[in-house]
Amino acid sequence: MKYTVGVADMKVGRFGDILVTHALGSCLGLAVYDPVAKVGGLLHAMLPLSKINKEKAEANPFMFVDTGVPELFQEVYSLGGQKMRLEVKAAGCGEPLGNNQMFKIGERNLTILKKLLWKNNVLLNSKDVGGAASRTVYFYLDTGRLVIRSNGAERDL
């Protein structure tokens, strides 16, 4: 099955499933995969910290990195994923031109992710982040292959 992950959304799946998320601007796309159990999940989180809007975070934890990432891992565990085996990849976190300090949402999304992973002893295997291009992520759960489509070109991550 092919599942589309919206903005402020998360989907998990098993062998044979494809998870897709479009239009990553400054949002964080985080993919987690267990190559033995062949299960994985993809998160599309919008903002770094849930304290900015607790009510929204309660209704939808996937809006924020600090609440969405733990949920993503939990869901992958519940499908049989094991922490030691997980491959973790990040995409997105872009920013507009002009280096305006006010709009470093992408950079802050990445910083909060790294803190969370570090605290939980999880390694970030690879990332394709920053810049002003929009990204679409295709995540194939038979092999864990992750393809980034950006500016009309595709690359593996």
Place this chain on the structure above:
Amino acid sequence: MKDVAKSQIIAGTKAIPALPRAATKLFEMLQNPDADMAEIEGILRFEPGLTANILKLTNSAYFGLPNKVGSIRQALVLLGRERLVELTMVTCAGALMWKSVPGYNLSPGELWRHSIAVSLAAEGLVKVLNLPEDKRVFTAALLHDIGKLVMGDWIKGDIEKIDELTAQGTSFEVAERLVLGTDHAEIGAEILKSWAFPQELVMAVRWHHQPERADEPSTMVDIVHVANVLCLMIGIGIGIEGLRYELSSSATEKLGLKPADIEQVASSTLQWVDELGNIFV
């Protein structure tokens, strides 16, 4: 060559259908505090399709009204006339902007969702910044990218040249101008001018990517500028250009924006876009 393109592109704006008379009339009334309910009702009486869509919006979850509204008069009483004018604009803009915009890689509905999102974010910014309410900001935001409807066809043919420029860090609307002699903001302003919109709105559309270049400092321009970048960042209506627009520091400074304000507005915009963005489907 570029100038030839520009005059041809501007000629293309004639193909954009005019807004219904009712919409522009109602919009004029925003400026006239003496206009009464009967007058507003009178204008919409001869627009049954428009009226039906306005009522559909009025009854959407966004407004959370406890009972179903069945008439323009009821809507006026419950929402007030500014809101009603907004809803009229939303309805008319929806009819124009629902379609796909090939050159910018926007599939059907995306330009519409983006426009609604920028309007809601603009209203949200006005609120968190405690700025004096100007109901016209909503309409300016709603129409800011309408020039893309005309520019799309031209972008398609010249995208490689534009890409070459943006790859070196040129912002997208500057690249449009370098290659085609004009950009979607200027074309949008031409369209609003032909609809006889007030000058301030025309300027807000004209300079939504370069607010510091507006003839007069205008909060409306700054708000639309920031709301637009914000919506692109959260991926609503992000097209071929990605985030290749420059965020104006003078605009964010003038508005006195803080990161928390921006995130607050971003977090509340998304839900309503999902609600309103699909209402005419």
